[in-house]
Amino acid sequence: MLARPVPLLGLVALGYLVLQALLVPADMTLEWDEAVYTSQVAPGVPDAVFSAPRARGVTWLVAPIVQITTDPVAIRWWMMVLASAGLFLAFLPWTRLLTPKVLVLAAGLFATLWVSVWYGPQVMPNLYVAFGAVLAIGSLLAVRESPSAWGYAGLAAGFAGVAMLRPSDVLWLGVVAGPAALLWRRWAAAATILVAAALGSVPWVVEAYTSFGSLLQRWAAAGEVQGGIAPAPGFWYEFKAASGPAFCRPCDIPLDRPYLLIWWLALPALALVSARRHPVPLLAGFAMAAPYLFLVDYAAPRFLLPAYALLMIPAAATAARFRPPFAVLLAAYLVVQFTAFAGVKGQDYPLRQFQAAFVQKMIAAGVTRPCTLVGVSVNPAHQFLTGCEVRIVKPGESVAEAAEGIPGVVATLSQKTPPKGAEEWDRHVLASSNGKPTWITMIRPK
Template identity: 35%
Template sequence: MGDGTKATAVTGRRRERETLRPGTGRRPTDRRPLAAVAALFTLAQLLLNATGLGLGWDEIVYVSQVTTHHPAAFFSAPRSRGVSLLVAPVASWSASTALLRTYLALLSGLGLYLALRAWRGLFPARVLATAGALFATLWVTLFYGPQAMPNLWVALGALLCVGFLLRALPDRPDRPPRSPGTPRPAGSRWPVPSGPVPLGGVMGGAALMAWMRPADAVWVSAPLLVLVLARRHLPLAAALVGGLSAGAAEWVAEAYARYGGLGERLAEASRIQGGLGRHLAFDDQLRALGGRGLCRPCAGALPSPALTWWWFALPLLAALALAVAIRAGRTLPTAVPLACAATAAAPYLLTIDYAAPRFLQPAYALLAPPVADALGHLARAPRGRWRPAATTLLALGAAAHLAAQLAVLTHVTAGQSAARRDWARAAGTLHALGVRPPCLLTGYESIPLGYYTGCSSGDISGHNANTTPAAIGAAARRIPVAAVTAPGAAPPPYARAWTPRRVGGLTVLLAPPPDGGAAASGR
């Protein structure tokens, strides 16, 4: 081949790589903006969400399952062990909370990058970077990024699964998937993959969701399953169902081992969550946005509109994104994540009578790419020129939104830090009273207090019931036992004759020492 022919071939390949993708009007996604967003997300977690923040109640349940330095807390029916396995590489050998927070911050930053990369070719790089920034700057994302909690990982799994599935769909519903290496036909609106990567991505994203929260995974995946069955895309259907099955396998197996069956575990999970049914929780979720980690029961005034206006803007921007996509002839990359976001939010808006901001993280993540695309449409004229007035208003709105999110994050972090310091101080007092490992705490807040004290925890009633008065009495003959009561509450019947002590704002009743000696006086 002559030099001129080689030059022509190289130029042709370069032009092919730089060709604008049909339907998007942009070049293929660049990794650098996505990597920058993920890196800033990680850095913001480490700077704004202090690595010294102690473990919270739910984190204690998950982390204690894999530690060797603390007894395992009661693991209730709705929970899945995905988080426990996620933190095991650090928590299984180290008691350092700072190390665990750093590990999770780095891991969540990497997860965000990979989840955004799954959408390459579906939206331009600037849209995906904007989507990542929109999701990453929510206070709930920044707060829970370095925490041992499942919802963020369901959100990232949802982004992976939906993005790869859209890339794996054939160009037309009546056209079978092309084999690797086959040229893309003219007029295709999004890329058809070559090789097994998209199918593996669908399976991996579905497995991650189900590994963390099986019920959430089913809700997110429902529109996807309908779509791939309607398209008669059996490999995608198999990948989706296979991923869900693989991720939920342990949870289902445990249902039969501990609860007598899947139906029994689901019924117990429903009971613990207050009985799933027809409950409108829109106002509860709105109250929680002001900085309440768990709103149960959810009462009080609504937060300031300055903190919640973006929540009302989301459905409007989603509708605009869908209209823009329909007009541009690329409906599926916008309509599918919007549908999955709706089904992801549905159980938490329509079926439970309490709220937590983290419950809606998968919906927020799936809304981010279409909403970012809608914002780009508002900021740019059809020929790509910036609209000065619209761009200025959007910039001001983004600045106000970011300031509000940082204000809520600061408030939440300060409140949670104080609560967890109180648990640590109470643990120190209990140690001084003679309650040291091996030991048992029962009653009010026994799970977090037990973890900070190094004791096992137990309850005879409520959502975390795992013992009986007889078992507590038997334990008191072997190890130090204390019952904790809430302020103003009566002591439990089995502890009425025990020695009361004040520990902060709580009353602790100390069982007689197991060696038969005098009760600890605390002097």
């Protein structure tokens, strides 16, 4: 039984679930982006501002569990199970295309990437874009060899899923998959790609007209949020952040421990060795990496998850041919990944829990619904935890002016000193260092 590819893939997916459960703290508070996505579907939680680049796909993935509870532990476990199921479904078409050894290597190496483990339990779209891309390319190759209803279903699901999660990413995936289908004269596959991508993009396009004025206006606004889409040294930034941090903007970090970054260069190099055998996943991986390497002026390792997943297939085909040094190389890879994971976890987890702790102090101080958080910028994670509405202070406006006419509890969060207009409000210290306040909340007197 264990020589069969499907059960082997199932074991890899189960191992991925175990890794997440063991390594990622289930009580980890939702961060900024997660809170934005989750708030859209969580009953009783005000919707955080949904900026132009975002799409609703991942909100629908988290929706079932938040109808029951918004407890982060439940959300983490739900997302862990979804991620493990996603890994299995993504590589399922490849069970007919790869040898069992290459299949297990490709899925296993991707599942043990620090980025894959860290983001498995999180409410973020990039991992699921990776799964959709692998499913789509695998289904396309399966349809090329032997057209079937299941093959077309996988192709449609992959492209529609990527479009619902990140519409811009589906364009780069289609740049490779569409011409490949036409080159092979698989007209039905080409039509499936076009229709599925279009249907998956419909919610984003409709929202562009209802909330942003037009599709072009939303596209322009999305570019502004990203800091402008223009030639940029994203390659260098992603390289520096390949083993952490989880977000690098501006990415002016030093090149500490460069030996932890070797894997990032080795992956495409190994993939190129098997270019003749696996040209489509190779080209698709490079295409999906391109905008983040050359057009984005900061780094987030999760952006490259789709590229990593696709490149793992030709890279695994190369690695499977290694003989004596294979075990040594695999051990080195795992050591590097888990070292990087420990570093990112050591940075992010304490920060998230620290913020959750001082938000609980805000609640204890009286910031309870109905309430409004006022500020130049308000962290959606704070909004999610308090359940408060948000009022953004406009340029030239004081906090007191922004709070005028707002019923219920009004509070503002700041570091060390009260913001302009809130000096006379009730002051509560949330965190301090060496006896001096580092975070305070000012609550409008009743």
